[in-house]
Amino acid sequence: MSDFGTFILGFGFNLLVAFLVVRFIYYPTTQNKRYVFTFLAFNTVIYFVLNFLTSVEIGVGVGFGLFAIFSILRYRTDPIPIREETYLFIIVALPVMNSAGANADIWPQLVVANIVILLIMLVLEKEWGFHYEASKRIVYEKIDLIRPDHRAELMADLQQRTGLKINRISIGKVDFLRDVADLKIYYDDESQEDWLNNAEPEVVVVSKEDANGLTNL
Numbered sequence: 001m002s003d004f005g006t007f008i009l010g011f012g013f014n015l016l017v018a019f020l021v022v023r024f025i026y027y028p029t030t031q032n033k034r035y036v037f038t039f040l041a042f043n044t045v046i047y048f049v050l051n052f053l054t055s056v057e058i059g060v061g062v063g064f065g066l067f068a069i070f071s072i073l074r075y076r077t078d079p080i081p082i083r084e085e086t087y088l089f090i091i092v093a094l095p096v097m098n099s100a101g102a103n104a105d106i107w108p109q110l111v112v113a114n115i116v117i118l119l120i121m122l123v124l125e126k127e128w129g130f131h132y133e134a135s136k137r138i139v140y141e142k143i144d145l146i147r148p149d150h151r152a153e154l155m156a157d158l159q160q161r162t163g164l165k166i167n168r169i170s171i172g173k174v175d176f177l178r179d180v181a182d183l184k185i186y187y188d189d190e191s192q193e194d195w196l197n198n199a200e201p202e203v204v205v206v207s208k209e210d211a212n213g214l215t216n217l
Contacts, residue, residue: 010102011047014095017114018043021094025118025125026087035084039091047095051103090117133167134189143181146171158185 022039080088094114101110138158140146145154151169159166164187172182 006102006105007051010051010098013102013110013114014047014098015040015044017098017118018091018094020118021087021090021121025121029125030083032084035080035087039087042088043091043095046092047099050096050099090121133186135184135186136162138162138183138185140181140183141179143174143176143179146174146181146183158183 018040022036026039027033027036094117097113098110101107101113140158142154142157144150145157155166155169158164158169162185164185166185166187168186170184170186172184174181
């Protein structure tokens, strides 16, 4: 196969794998279109850059150096969450692997490696065989209910307010001057808590007094 044919085939294969990861594994779970643009743009540009670098005298060392720069890139005004950073690393690593593999003409190993990556990401994202427990921090005003003998009432009140089926509660800092306590609730990570998933920062204020104060600011 000619160099141009290898280039086109390698690019198409790399873009197809990246598209499958982003469109059918990442996007159905998060529905976040901002990172779809970032992932596919990074993947495409890095593949082209590495392919061109390996085709000239500069060599593959500069390509891997560029990959290292991209892999530690952070957006100062919008930090990337851990989940998206993991996907970004995979999206950045794919063109490096696929570009090197296509130029070395090791297509069987390359296809197997990409399929394995797809399968692993799919299994982890779909949570097959895994049970995850999510958590949220809460500023709570009914500090009389944090006593051990009122634990059932505390659980019932929090479940009624949040609409979540809470598994357990841990009590953190207690402020008797403001009559509030920092709690952390743990619950099954299911679709029932999607309305809380994108809360930033991860604090839910359930105090009526605090909520009224916030609306008057």
